[in-house]
Amino acid sequence: MAKVDMTPHSPMRTEAAPRFPTMSLAGQAGTSFKPEHLAAICAETGRQGFFEVHAENYMGAGGPPHRALERVRRDHPISLHGVCMSLGGSQPLDRKHLSRFKGLVDRYQPALVSEHLAWSTHRNTYLNDLLPLPYTAATLSHVCDHVDQMQTAIGRPILLENPSTYVLYVDSSMSETDFIRQISRRTGCGLLLDVNNVFVSATNQGFSALDYLRDFPLSSVGEIHLAGHAEQQDDEGERLLIDSHDGPVADAVWRLYDIVIARCGPIPTLIEWDSKIPDWPVLRAEALAAQAILDRQTNGREQFHARS
């Protein structure tokens, strides 16, 4: 006995996914995409830079998150930023998560894809924080395997982000910049330089942010992050900075950023703002401040070429 479908649509069919052509974000400043800003973004004419989203927020089957991201992606390049692949962890990567990640890359064709030098899963527990790892030969080879595995799974290179840290491992035998340089060399991944993280870690660990940037493999950097931080105190009553992403970029971080851009040229730059989210014009103004620094470099370079 046969069953007859009484509607014009077959049951398993979902709405056709739109096709998104490649869009460049060279020389641009962008912002974290927050759904509460969608109406304000759409109300403005012209491109509002690029938008970065946390990949995991778009791993549901359907509904408003995808509709919002499709709307944004129609007119803007996006950067897909993974927060919980746990590349720095000691256990195998979650294959289901890798395949979900690949699905998003295929669907939205992001201009950039990035993940963190950190871990967040232990056994079956997802700890929802970017946790630090020791820098040793053994962890290096493990992280490289994970980066290789992710790049193979999604079919393209990723950018790996330097962490903000509050503690050191007694067992670490390499500097963070060496560790990151080796990962990039061995896996071919690019780097996401989070200048706020550099400043936070430098303050917390008592090293010079400028020295760190001098040691950092800047030629591999494909994106820069800027964000606000908060301030607490350590056990000795000294300043301990928290990577809180809940306010404007600090002046000291702007100064470091200026130095990096002067040295490297106009690298796509993102303003991250993830809690106590302001109205769209406030966030956009922060991105425009970065854009002004990028444009100064772009224009300076053009004048230099014109003269030579």
Next chain:
Amino acid sequence: MRAADILPIALKTLDFTEPFSAALLSPEAPTPTLVTGPHGKRAEKRYDVYRNNVTVSLIAALASTFPAVERITGPDFFRAMARFHARQTPPTSPLLFDYGRDFPDFIDRYDYAKDLPWLSDVARIEREWLDAYHAANAPALNAEALSVVPPDELGAVTFRPHPTTRLISSAHPAVTIFAMNRGTGPVGRVENRPEDGLITRIEDEVTVHLLAPGNATFLGALLSGRCLAAAAAAALEAEPAFDLSGAIGAMIAAGAFSHIERETPNVEPA
């Protein structure tokens, strides 16, 4: 196969995650000895930053999934309850919109919530609400679909649920309490009675519909694959005043189904 998979010893030397994570959800545990501050500084407050990040972010995840529960209990009560739950049952998936499935049952067992016997059902509605929010997009059954079925075949029709459809039954007025507390509007007295709710999403809008008596029995039967006639009979037995055409019309309008199926009566024997 990688070395770590066949050599347990290789995994062990790498496993800094075990000692580091062991104390993250246990505030009374000592700071792991494998970490330190720079230049001989202590690591206690530094390690506490990670502890705090983990616990506070999981409490925030629960608060964002269960805003009506938080409004009912107040933020301090909620934070304490959510902290207990997060430490006892942290997420097992990195997708935080999947977190909190055990929270309603936890609320049932939570001593301090014993005076709010309907609170866990409000949490169940909020959990299902979020699942409907993230469920797959699909066209909903259109209102004319039933009108083309000959009357004598209507009873055999079965209904496929829309991916967003959820049915909730509560021994308490949980739907009304949910609706009052989900926003910021005023709350008032609620008549104590059992309530059933249908959750659906049309386009971007998730809606919780309060069902009339008998309708949950009817819808439950349809969602489990029983035909229209069997579902109607079950509903009439539960509620003699059950209004079949009103119920099916309202459910179709709410977007509860994706399509109907009927047995073809005109297949010639081979």
